[in-house]
Amino acid sequence: MKTKMSLNRNRDNDGTAREPLLGEESPIHLGNVWTPTPKYTKYSKLANQTDSPVRFDYDSDIMSVQDKMLSSQNDQLQVISNSVGSLKTVSKQIGIELDEQAVMLDDLNTELENADSKLDSTIKKVAKVLHMNNDRRQWMAIAILIGLLVIILILFVII
Structure with missing residues (x-):
């Protein structure tokens, strides 16, 4: 049992065990993972993101989303500006x-003091x-006040 495990372990460490899966043009054979393969197959990696044809659509999508957000x-700023203008007018009237x-x-x-x-x-x-x-x-x-009242009544009757 130990011998079978050690054989499997040795085979995993051996780079030739993976060779039939990756093929001759694999980036592993070239030594650098980021270098492109000479032939572009169906599953080959691109050198960087700028070479990707999807990138331009992604950038334009981002720009359109940002333009929509900006507008x-x-x-919203225009609505706020109109509200602030209205508040300014109202505050002047209140002042x-x-x-x-x-x-x-x-x-x-x-008048109250007077x-x-x-x-x-x-x-x-x-x-x-x-x-x-x-x-x-x-x-x-009382007598003086009554006398004055009588005099005033006589004056009104005569005149």
Whole structure:
């Protein structure tokens, strides 16, 4: 058994055992795997990829795919550009509106401050009237106000 295995091993190491399969024109006989065989048979290797007739179709296919991708990206960039332009217009309008609103708010703030100061002075006057300690003063103020009311009514009736 050992002898049969050693014979098979020796036969595998022997280059002549493969000779009938590869033939005389094999690249193994020439010593360099990348050198072309003198005759181009059905299964012969080409020297390099540039000699391959399939390469040109492959390159043109790649170029067409890249052109399609480039045009698709250009279309997408155009859509993005249009969107950015629209956003720019909208943002300018928002800025103008904010400026107008700021002016309106400043005017409203001024009016509120004026109304607040008038309201404070009126509240102080009402508090002064309400805090009169003497009933006599209150009745006197009521009598004066009634007298003024009567005078105003008489003036309206006469005129």
